[in-house]
Amino acid sequence: MSKKVHKIGVLTSGGDSPGMNAAIRAVVRTGLYHNMEVFGIMRGYQGMIDDDIVPMHSRSVANIIQRGGTILKTARSKDFYTPEGRKKAYDNLKKHGIDGLVVIGGDGSFRGAQKFSNEFDIPCIGLPGTIDKDIAGSDFTIGFDTAVNTAIEAIDKIRDTADAHDRLFIIEVMGRDAGYIALHSGIATGAEHILIPETKTDIEAVVDSLEEKERRKKLVNMIVVAEGDETGGANEVLSIIKKRLPHLDTRVCILGHIQRGGSPSCLDRLIASRLGYAAVDCLLEGKHNIMIGIMNNKLHFTALDKAVKAKQRISEEWMKIVKILAS
Template identity: 55%
Template sequence: MAKDKIKRIAVFTSGGDAPGMNAAIRAVVRTAAYHDLHIFGIHNGYEGMIDGDLRRLDIRDVGNIIYRGGTILKTARSKRFMTPEGRRSAYEALQAFDVDACVAIGGDGTFTGAKVFSEEYDIPIIGIPGTIDNDLFGTDYTIGYDTAVNTAVQAVDKIRDTADSHNRLFFVEVMGRNSGFIALATGIASGAGNVVIPEVDTSLEHLIELLRLGVKRKKMFGIIVVAEGHKLGPTTEVAQKVQEAIDFYDTKVTIIGHMQRGGSPSALDRLLASRLGFGAVEGLLAGESNKMIGLVNNEVVFTPFGEAISNSKTPNRNLVRMAEILAI
């Protein structure tokens, strides 16, 4: 769709929330206002799109939200949007508001739906990567990742005090069902004794051997950061097996959980969200469609949804090796 054909844009958040989503919404709204476009916010993601839950936004609606976690537009996962009937209802709702294009903020599930929808109804959509997992191909960082890592590092720093005081070994589980980005960064930044992530095969025997070496070196406490999707089994069971094999430590488990998804976004996430929100609107006006906007080597790039979804993105192996060496 040509630039002069786009007059009304809708923005929505979908899937899991991530710190910085509000900063992205703010950038989209203000950039649209600069270009004299009408901008609508869709509440509750694809569910709200199907129900026609849209309202006009202006720059006053996004004042003082750049520092807020969560999303003012709310978010939801939608089974109805997975059906042709649901997408038809969503399209009709957008037509009722004369919406010409959309900005979707979310992760791979959001972009999977956006790809199908854009192809079925020829509506331009640009996706902004908003997920703490940082697992989307086509961008070095996703919105929310940096804040999630900072939250996890702060938690590990506090746990270290207790570990040191009681000669304890802590397994600290962070989010990352299929991705070890948060765990790896948290482990390195917090000086953890080991990191266990889904992308790297680690045996329980190898982990126990490393811990025994630590005991020989009179290492009085330990912290192991694990991604929730690691392959050794439930973290509590792994900790129990380690306790049975090594009685030197009092072994504990801490699961940080959804704390990582909340809180005020970091400066880096606010900057990233602002750049991508601004770039999404400018990209639509330049004719980009059915693509995710991202930042690669500090430059804005557009990656087709199909590539962003299907291509894998894994942690840097040099960082994995470095984490092992620095944990000695």
């Protein structure tokens, strides 16, 4: 466990998120600073299997800190689920002499890393890179802050039209299992209702409230719904509302993939830089199979098999604030 790491590989896996490039840059430059060799592994685990592995220099990561996406590309690899795939991946790492791995991605990527590391003795460090902020063990994930800011910019634009037309808009944001993007963007844009998977959605109460607002001529309204809400999403909410309030001028807007891209926010660049730097430190110190998160402004280490999708509790206080402030 405490043998010295000399050559490290870095990869991005799962859905891309803004700030991944800043993390790659930090891993590469910190590795080089410690006289390691650093390799970029393309397209996540698939690149390990296909031997799509390239040496990284300081110049390789110049001028990328501000770019969305990931220069190493990302993918979901089916082959890596098979023992043969993982064996092939290991052989390729060995060929290059890579003896440490940094994996930037979500909980699925971490499970892969854990399995791989159990089978072959390669220390793996996970960095939480996902726009959904749904990983246990970190207050932040790389990409979340950018994604919510993209969402509020879009919703601010939609409000211009909602106001001009006295319309109701139902806006669907990303978040299959977690409602954080919906919650934060909904509060930040003054949405009247925020529907998320973490809380039971009483859709009838929502329609009641819309009806009541219509009576007192408050016609501009916005509902922000997470794609993973148990109602099923914006189109399902629309059809329920249409049934009871057919005359209301109601529109749906699904923000979609614009939430994944774009130049990362300051916070995401900082978090990514700090975590990338820490990942190399951890490998040097002989740590392995942990995810590095940030909790209460401090680095926080979680065993990879505990870094699962978090069923986080949404604070009651926030839900109360939503109600009071949007009135």
